[in-house]
Amino acid sequence: MDKIFTFLTNNKNQSILAFDALDVFECSSRNCLENASDFIDKHTNDYRFGFLSYDLKNEIEDLDSQNPDRIGFPKIGFFVPKYVVEWDENGQQTFLKGEADQNSLSFIQEFENQRSILPLNKVELTAGLSKPEYISKIEKLREEIQYGNIYEVTYCQEFYAENSEIAPLPSYFELNRKTKASFSCFLEWKGKYLLSASPERFLKREGNRLISQPIKGTAKRGKTQDEDVQLKTDLLASEKERAENVMIVDLVRNDLSRIAERNSVQVDELFGVYTFETVHQLISTVSATINEKVTILEILKALFPMGSMTGAPKISAMKLIEEHETFKRGLYSGSVGYFSPNGDFDFNVIIRSILYNEKTQNISCPVGGAITLKSSPESEYEECMIKVRALKEVLLTYG
16 A cells, blocks of 8 residues: 655644554545545544645636646545654653554654654755746736736745655655744655645634634844844834735635634734744734534635735736746645544645655755735845755755
């Protein structure tokens, strides 16, 4: 049986490993979202781990995706694990599902052994667009904004490698050491891999409350403490970065209102400045109360893909993304997460990630940012370089 497992960590007080699939669902054809919802409902009282690819948008809206796909993840995939293991901030291990038998302990030991292996990768990424080509794309998108067709669009470019081999799990642990991201995850799915240093939550459910935490606004880390503090101050004060953030907050509020109880949508935090190993980010928190009868299918149709990776208005932005990007996003801009037996769930946003197809030996590392009328093409390009830096370093550990 093809190997499927996933690991998620917030790099603070919780890490979860799910493995040994008892039942698996994947889909790359039609009605994937509806069929996945049936699978999720079928196992309501169990753990379900899985992923949503960006191209599910084509089932939610009248859209398509014709750009080349370098990795080939299914559009959606979920599995019911036999074992779910959790570690707390002290490294204390608890089996949330399954028992500490020979099979599970052997898998965990093999997994843990990979932490100490330094990956000897020798992969140099190629930019899918030259800098002049990228800047030209941004200028064209700014024209669309000037014409009033959109207000904001998240435009991404792909860095890639072909005929390349990496050690997926040791490389993930190396990436995680560099980034310590709060929604970091590793996914192995039948020879395809996701190594993610995501700092962003897409959607969490706690009882009847939905919580989304879109990120818009990025600044690099300073070389000194004083410079670092100044960069954080400048990020919070930036009219451009705040405008990017508030437009997506409004979009998320609007998406949530489609399924929320009347007058329950609220902004819990606006323009929170959060510091990570490689960047500072502006993160806002939006929440809403939903009726228990609202289905997961209705929730995903209202909120997916996430506003932070599309733009406003969302459908117009997604059309322009397809027109101007040169690659198929696939799992990038999608989400990985899990459903608990009590009905709660938590899903991230797939950014700052290495995607790898072991069979074809292709690697894809897309990065991007929000484009508004005030965007400087040069600055947007430099922001992309900041975001891809850690990925490049992990892929070229052996010089």
